Amino acid sequence: MRPFSYDRAHDLASAIRAASAQVEVQNRAPIQFLAGGTNLLDLMKIDVMRPERLVDINPLEDSLSEIVADGDGLRLGGLARMSTVAHHPDVEKNYPVLSQSLKLAASAQLRNMASLAGNVLQRTRCSYFRDVSWGACNKREPGSGCAAIGGVNRKHAVLGTSPHCIATYPGDFAQALIALDATVEITGPKGERRIPVHELHRLPGDTPHIENTLAAGEIITAFQIPRKAWAKRSLYLKVRDRESYEFAVASAAVALDLADGVVRDVRIALGGVATIPWRAVAAEEVLKGKPLTEDIARSAAEAAFEPARTHGENDFKPELGRNTLVRALLDAAKLEA
Amino acid sequence: MNAPTTFDGGMIGRPTPRIDGRLKVTGTACYPSDFPLEDTAYAYLVTSAIARGRIKAIHLEEAQQVEGVLDILTYENTKGKVRKVRAFSGGGYTSTTIMPMDSPKVWHDGQIVAVVVAETYEAAREAAHKVHVEYDERKPKPGFDKRRPQPRQISNPLSSSDPQTGDAETAFQHADVKVEAYYTTPTQHHNPIELFTTTCTWSGDQLTIYEPSQFVHGLKNGVAKQLNMNPEKVRVISPFVGGAFGSKAALTPRTAFVALAAKRLNRPVKLVPTRSQSFDVSTYRAETQHLVKLGADRNGRLTSLHHEGWEVSSRPDNYKVAGTETTSLLYACPNIYTKVHIVHADRNTPGFMRSPAEVPYVYALESAMDELATALGMDPVELRRINDTMVNPIDQKPYSSRALMACYDRAAEAFGWSKRNPEPGSMHDGDWLIGWGCATACYPTNVAPAQARVTLAPNGRARVQTAGHDIGTGAYTAIALTAADRLGVPLENVNVELGDSSLPPAPVAGGSNATASICNAVAMACDEIRERLAQGAVHADGQLAGADPGDLRLSQGKLVAPDGKSEPLKEAIMRLGFGPVEAHAKYTPEIASAPVKLMGHKLIEGGISAMTSGSSVKDHVQYAFGAEFVEVRIHKRTREIRVPRIVGAFAAGRIVSPTTARSQLLGGLIWGVASALHEATEIDERVARYVNDDLAEYLIPVCADIKDVEVIFVPEEDHQVNALGIKGLGELGNVGTNAAVANAVYHATGRRIRDLPIRIEDLL
Ligand SMILES: Cc1cc2nc3c(=O)[nH]c(=O)nc-3n(C[C@H](O)[C@H](O)[C@H](O)COP(=O)(O)OP(=O)(O)OC[C@H]3O[C@@H](n4cnc5c(N)ncnc54)[C@H](O)[C@@H]3O)c2cc1C
């Protein structure tokens, strides 16, 4: 860890002003917002992130952590804590995939600290990224190479990879948001904007160090989730090496609008297998208008992993990913709508 | 839980919550790095980022600029300051003969290359990150070759002890039923929660070391040798140890550098390495490979057993665990061939890790036994029964006691084994496949010379002092129970002092010998006190005048004769003079060899354990046994493996402290599940470096993974093992579990997975 200066934000505008003076993209910027700190401080202690200044946005908690549920949908403040949202009765009842993805993430202590925005923006767990003694990591040091390709990569991605980076996006909640077609509200130096959550993260391509589309000084203020027919028949299935406190080896967030056993509409996002929270559009297309049988679910899963590329230790992931999606779809079909 | 047989006073064997529990849960227990020392400076390690090569240059300029930096040690200023000492496994002190910072040579990833000392931990860490090391890197060998079998080394007849009898190869050729397979176990690290801390402080030429240790006398004498000092000028303090599992048994390279740093600055220096550094600065369980070939007749009787093992060690050290010592004596078999080979690689030297030999080797044999049962169409428990033996098949020495089948029967009954459908894949619960498996656990009953000083005050308070160690095992409690029992005083009256090299020497807390060795020494000291009080009483003109001193017992604060006559303790003690009565006992194991009987206490005073192994006693073999049963559940689509139920039954002689003994076995069973399904240190083969070196990536089970665990004690009396009849059990619990889990996975799925850990991808 390196010395840094610390400021507390008094209002949104001053927080944005404080951070907008910088040139780089937000995730590499010398000025970082501090929410729960469970990812940022961790990365600072191991010398991976070296910001010069932290702007603590926790003083904005009153305005940035509200949870509003009404007939139109759900609005979740960017600073709302994972545990608060996970156990909110409206979220549990009407948006089960959100609640489940949060409850199955991290540990109780972390969920009490961690914010929704921080969660969505959390960085990869790639071991080579998280240990600065490894020279080659394009995400940490652009142009240095990728130690994971040809190395220890059981946990690495098979979808959305590039020859420059195959790191898995580790979170769970963003997939749930994508499955429910959520938007993210952003306020920055140039004012407010909204984008679908599935447009927030960027594929690694040849710039794996740029992880999302937030410009310098932009703050996530809220997530907006529409109340659609599929929201209630939704679930998050997380497959992992142990029962709790572990990232997904493969996961699926599924939201299903089913009428008489036939899929009217469906949204699917995959975790543990891709470089970003991965929307499986091809699988959705296979399912639409079809009865949800095991065979159809399997075809959808085949379509989802059609573009998969594996790297040795993670050769098993497409098969596991397919099985995970099939199980999630069949389980979702059994839910009460 | 069965109450084992007890002695007169009945304190030995009494279920008792650990007596240091309150100190621990309230944070009052002082672990070595908790001792507040004035004016402490903080050390932070810089470790190598390559596994093989040389340091070309170390650039310290940027680090030295960091405010608060006091000193930086590198090979340039420590060269020649630490003397080479023999390795623990070769009868010396150190975990490795690799000498970091003695030259620019790099032997393994994570080798210490510099120690930064600063006013604060933060400054030391920041500066350490700014030390730039340039290397001349050479291509390292990460471990085993890809091919099987690994190269077979030319055996060195002096160091080889590969048990063999009959003609295993011919018998295998002619066997009615055969199985033959390779098994592997991965690299594992102990990862005790308490890190490998060291704090050193000098007072003139007297060095005090605060370091969590399983062997304070070894540490003291080892450091004294390294620094060319009189051992009496070194004191090691380690009253509580936050987990060790073998990793804190031998002296590791870090300690001497902290001592040197403290000397250079003339102030206390404290080192708390990071979790990641802990993977390299101490030892680990090296990966192993096994070739097991079993032949049997149609009735299941073994006719041939071939167990060949390969183990990884560092370049300079011949460390091996050689578990064939155990697997060759487990079952009756006329033809046995065993052999152990070492494969050297550019790695740090491995070392003891909880049941070092038994975990990998018994895993291989017990998996093969399950395969044999399948090949025979026989129940795996019956296969063990048919091949049960009361003698070591290699040399026909009898077991001092062996309750293996009693353990199987008790555990099988508690588990409900009779309801098992033997057909693989036949049992399920909804989408979850269910598998039941079992395996044998065993561990040699090792005993070492030990000393203890016991004082008994007229007010009935007792003080027990011995340089033993409570590494979380419950030693404080077991020792207190022994003293309370023998002195006839309440448990609360007994004060136990451990973990300080200024106390009478005790052996390494390893090889599960501590309870047997130390409690026998404590009982001896207590008996000496009893004897002296009795002699005084019968020769004075009190109540007990003229009684036979041998008949008198200490009980309930009194000296009591068989006819009920008694005398208060106070009177008996005061008669001998002012103040407390004190005895210093030196226990030498009954089973020790002649040289150990002669030299044992000299050795232990010099920090050498002199432990006699249960497999190398002159006229018999002594082992503790157990039988372990597990249920696994595996999802039919996504293949997660969970273990909802474990039952273990164990026979380990006299159970001194049943509550903490149960915890040991419980923890062992859980560790066994970890080792079967979770634990593995991943190595980047291209560079021979550990990759998943923290607790987020090195998986162990969490609470949600472990549901029902039942521990059953099978009563056993065995007075051949030692006077008190104690068999160690600290390392017994995690021995059979790997195989039991793997066998259950086979039963659930029909898939035989021979490479641990077993993960989702193995079953897709
Ligand atoms: C051991 C462990 C296990 C875990 N397991 C899981 C798991 O299973 N599943 C899972 O999903 N997660 C898991 N996590 C990750 C955890 O959920 C994240 O660390 C947490 O959600 C991050 O939130 P935070 O508020 O602490 O973010 P911080 O650490 O404060 O911030 C993270 C990043 O986001 C930026 N940021 C924060 N808030 C905003 C905002 N409003 N606008 C713009 N930028 C912002 C920060 O500048 C920083 O760069 C685990 C973490 C640990 C340590």
Ligand code: SF4
């Ligand atoms: S996968 Fe990405 S994060 Fe990991 S080493 Fe390669 S570039 Fe770095």
